[in-house]
Amino acid sequence: MTTTAPRLLQVRRTARVTPRMVRVTLGGDELRGFPGDGPDRRIKMFFPAPGQERPAVPRASTAGPVWPAGEARPTMRTYTVRRFDPAAGELDVDFVLHGEGPATEWARDAAPGAWVGVSEPGGRWEPDPDADFQVVIGDETALPAVATVLDAIVDVPALVFVEVADAAEEQPLGREITWVHRGDAEPGVPLVAAVQGATFPAGRGQAWLSGESACVKELRQHLLRERGLDRRAVYATGYWRLRRS
Numbered sequence: 001m002t003t004t005a006p007r008l009l010q011v012r013r014t015a016r017v018t019p020r021m022v023r024v025t026l027g028g029d030e031l032r033g034f035p036g037d038g039p040d041r042r043i044k045m046f047f048p049a050p051g052q053e054r055p056a057v058p059r060a061s062t063a064g065p066v067w068p069a070g071e072a073r074p075t076m077r078t079y080t081v082r083r084f085d086p087a088a089g090e091l092d093v094d095f096v097l098h099g100e101g102p103a104t105e106w107a108r109d110a111a112p113g114a115w116v117g118v119s120e121p122g123g124r125w126e127p128d129p130d131a132d133f134q135v136v137i138g139d140e141t142a143l144p145a146v147a148t149v150l151d152a153i154v155d156v157p158a159l160v161f162v163e164v165a166d167a168a169e170e171q172p173l174g175r176e177i178t179w180v181h182r183g184d185a186e187p188g189v190p191l192v193a194a195v196q197g198a199t200f201p202a203g204r205g206q207a208w209l210s211g212e213s214a215c216v217k218e219l220r221q222h223l224l225r226e227r228g229l230d231r232r233a234v235y236a237t238g239y240w241r242l243r244r245s
Contacts, residue, residue: 021094078239
């Protein structure tokens with residue numbers, strides 16, 4: 001089986017979505033044929049190493065990816081496609097600007113023409129047409145995916161819980177959202193409390209949740225044990241892990 005080589009794309013523009021989130025719009029000839037439609041489409045991004053204009057990306061082979069010899073390997077991180085417009089040849093990726101790190105610094109400083117590598121998207125969540133209601137849970141790191149998941153949910157009620165730092169980080173997503181403001185609390189703690197204290201509809205539910213790993217684990221167990229959701233109907237992914245002393 002031959003893997004697909006990452007696509008080298010360039011920044012077209014950037015925009016601040018909220019004080020702590022920046023949207024980077026990418027384009028380029030290699031975006032043609034990109035299978036970016038659908039909910040929760042996750043990509044690997046390849047950021048240039050210091051001193052590189054373009055990141056070194058592997059070529060595809062039947063034995064797996066083959067990296068160029070003598071070049072520094074890029075930093076790789078997983079993100080979610082926020083918007084893909086094949087007609088315009090544009091791909092949007094949202095970055096939360098928190099702390100330091102190669103990806104955060106790249107997004108903060110990204111200027112038109114900057115290069116980045118993007119893998120083929122993955123993702124296997126699809127709304128269950130037989131579900132009586134949907135539960136969507138995340139924090140600011142999951143907001144781009146939350147938006148695409150909500151776009152895919154039609155004709156059924158959706159309970160949506162999103163934890164963000166404060167009111168300035170809220171985004172209009174076209175649905176009623178329970179916004180949970182974290183303030184000075186430990187990430188995930190207010191979100192767990194909000195979900196545990198909510199009233200769920202009767203019937204067969206399906207859930208999608210992503211965010212801090214320990215929070216996601218606790219909420220998954222709550223949905224299975226206390227709420228009685230079927231294990232196959234709960235899609236849970238830890239996006240990041242809080243460093244605890």
